[in-house]
Amino acid sequence: MRVFFIIFLLVFIFSCEKEIDLKLPAGERKPVIEGAIETGEYAWVFVTYTSPYFSKFDSTTIFNMIETKATVIVSDGIEYDTLKPVIDIYTFPFFKYKGSRIKGAEGKTYFLKVIIDGKEYTAQTTIPYHVKVDSLKFRPDENVDTLGFIWLYLKDPDTAGNYYRGFTKVLGKDSIYLHPFPSVFDDRYFNGKSVEYELYRGRNPLEDNKYNEQGLDSSGVGRWYFRVGETVVVKICQIDYAHYCFWYSVEQQYITDSNPFATPTSLKSNIKGGAIGIWGGYAPFYDTIKITKP
């Protein structure tokens, strides 16, 4: 649908844009829970709040959106892990809850309970089985051969219902695994087949200030490109259906939000009890590519 937006902009050279003083009614304040558990890793959860629309958010507004006194418990049905608050300087908003007892394992289901002021919010997720990536390949842009994208090749398992989410990490440059846009896909159209898939470079929201509105850096290079000379770790995760639906709805919202003709997309949360957010399991598979000139 983005295409139509471009068409409209091209065709209607007459259109003009102005800033307006937007007064939007404030909705009810709700908790936002964003958490995950990954094979071989402890669970982590961010607990924040929604905020009414403001024209300007400063440190205080953002700080007030963080819940620091929640009780966060993860269980695999037998054991319990009460997550402890930690500072994470690499991930906004820098404050999260992290587990120390239960590590994720493939094929298992995990339960999340978050208690805020006596109110309980619950969710469950499953870590599916990972899918191997056969190979990675760098394909340069047609015009600039030092910039390009990574193509991954894999064989989708015969069972229907594989949901994928991809991340990338450029060694020495990215501190965490970052997801590109779009980051999720499913096997609806290629169940059981060999497929190739194009990955853009993941974007770090903490680095937004390094790029202009079109996503170009100071030398005019797009943030979605990988560069010759970089070593990139690709992380392809299997996720369950509810987890996939959430990220799919997030990415749909990015699209519809810039398209005046689309119906707005609301996020498909899997948290029960009135909170917005996601509790998701990841079954990752890692592969590394050193990008050289083809």
Place this chain on the structure above:
Amino acid sequence: MIHRVGVIFLLFTLPLFSQKYTISGYIKDKNTGEELPHCNVYIEELKKGTTTNNYGFYSITLNAGVYTLKISYIGYETETKKIYLTQDTKLNISLSPKIYSMQEVDVYGEKENKNVESTEMGTFRLPVETIKELPVLLGETDILKTLQLLPGVQSGGEGNSGFYVRGGGPDQNLILLDNAIVYNPGHLFGFFSVFNSDAIKDITLIKGGMPANYGGRLSSVLDVIMKEGNMKEIKGAGGIGLIASRLTLEGPIIKDTVSFLISGRRTYADVVLKPFQKKDRRGSGYYFYDLNTKINYRINDKDRIFLSGYFGQDIFSFKSKSDSFMMKFPWGNATLSLRWNHVFNQKIFQNLTFTYSNYKYKFEAEQNRFAFILYSGVSDYALSLDYTYLPNILHNIKFGFKYMFHNFTPSSVSARIGETNFNWDAITHYYANDFAIYINDEYDINEKLKISVGLRPTLFQHIGPFKRYIIDHQNRVVDSIMYKEFETIAFYKNVEPRGSLRYAINNSTSIKLSYTQNYQYIQLASMSSNTLPTDIWIPATDKIKPQFSEQYSAGFFKNFKQDKFETSAEVYYKNMNNLIDYKEGLTSDNNIKNNPDNNFTFGKGKSYGLELFIKKRTGKLTGWVGYTLSKTTRKFPEINNGKEYPAKYDRRHDLSVVLSYDINNRMNISAVFVYATGDATTMPENVFFIEGRIMYEYGERNSYRLPPYHRADISFTYIFPNKGKRWNSSLNVSIYNVYNRKNPYFIYIDTETDLANNSVTMTGKQVSLFPILPSITYNFNF
């Protein structure tokens, strides 16, 4: 209900016992020989009359006697004939056009008190000539945009030719061009209509009280008749405008027997801009064209054959060599009508019509190793037989049937990523049979009371071959059912009663009531909140029940000062059932390897309102003021948590003022002012962070109002003196949006995040489309 209506019919058609004779014939233009539809034939002695049908035919049956016939039509000299009726009489009458000069703007173009006298409600007729003086956008006269200035008709947004009638969706308008359905009446994403005004003779819009001869849509009928071609001499007309030019040629092939018309229009921005295009973008551009053609063969006084066609296409292409990006996006309509008119005897007029309609679009895109093709379309073949039976002056009976065969291709997709081909299954077609019979009688019970009653039984059958995909809760295809050729998948039968009544208080005042029931078996499914060429047409199926509506309306009509002023007030209430929409959060790729109707959700709608209309018909200053106060809502169990919400085009207030002033015989100045409540839209009521990015929690569907829309346009028309030469020409200068109002087209929130510094800035932005826009058009005819 059915039986009772049947009895009423029987009663009305009982023979009357006195010596009666019929007078009938065609009414034509003296100069061109073209028949004139909706002409008034008035019997002075009886103070009663009739109008010619779409083909210029009239018939009146009267007691033997002496009568004075007055024949009038807008833009023509009124003709008076004295008749000694002692036997059945055939009388063809030719009217002379008034000498070439400014014509009074007359929205009806009809008998002075037709609005008060007839049983019609919510019906407007527009002779095309009157539209041409009104201000236009970018120099293109547009009949659909003129219709939007009438009460109860709302525009589909800034500059858009789409229209919404009494709270109904854009697919609820039956748009007919010479009886063939036009599926997408818009060019350039709806900014211009497909109707080239040079090729159009007459337009009728029915927004309530639809008679039984029309059906298949819930909200309105727009019946457009193409010109037939001059029977006397070769004539031409055309115009040179800012974005498009037009040329029409018409004339006799055999004088007074066979005539033709050919009319074309094309935009030329692409041609003009070509030399200035960057090398990188060669091959990019946009244009649309229309071609209207018609052949009219008058075999004898009783038989005539018409063949008419419309072909139009929009082509948008974009190429960028540096991004290795290519895109092509053509879409368009084609219609074909073949008709045979036959006058059986003086009282029965028959019309046999075959029509073909086609609408399709294709979207092709290619970039590097990615290619994508999307195709969608609909085509129909229809056969209809219509009779008008005029047993005496008190009755006007219409009956007939219509059969249509539909072939829908809602969406077919194929794609390629790298070396992997995705041919998403064979194309799924939806085939359907659509059958209707109808009877309608307009009956003058006495001086005061006139009624129109009708009945329209309809059948609809969705037939194979067809592949129904079975999907699970994860929206995945788990199984499929194959239906064989001609196998019934869904079958619907319904009866649609229609009725209206007029009670005349006196010669210039009347009260009218109407009730209609409509079923609609085909619909347009739109992913977006706006109509785009990519919306898909789909029939009623085993999953989609037919849409159904009931409309009640009442009106008060009064004319003042010898019909110099017309006024009316109408109220209506309409409820609609089985409306369709996509389920929340679905995207277009859910249509792939799936049946689109697996993705729909169903709900109800209702609309009610008051429409006020005042018009000055004659004098130097003419024009009208229309005002609508209305409310339109939708209620879908699976949308907005099942709560009722305003429809996007719910407009509490809608005001149009249209004025036209003849300065002298050569100069006219016209102005239009519109005011409408802002569009209903959905805005965020909360923001939050997910993965360090701002996300929105939206408020209730359509709970936010954009600022009101208002705008004024003016135009000035000058007719060049022709000094007795064949060549006539005029110049129209229009200024759109005179006071440069920045009307909101849409608003959005622009977010700038600098999380490293804990800062987020959100700015509300409003995008407006058209600022003050002058345009100039040169029109000519010879």
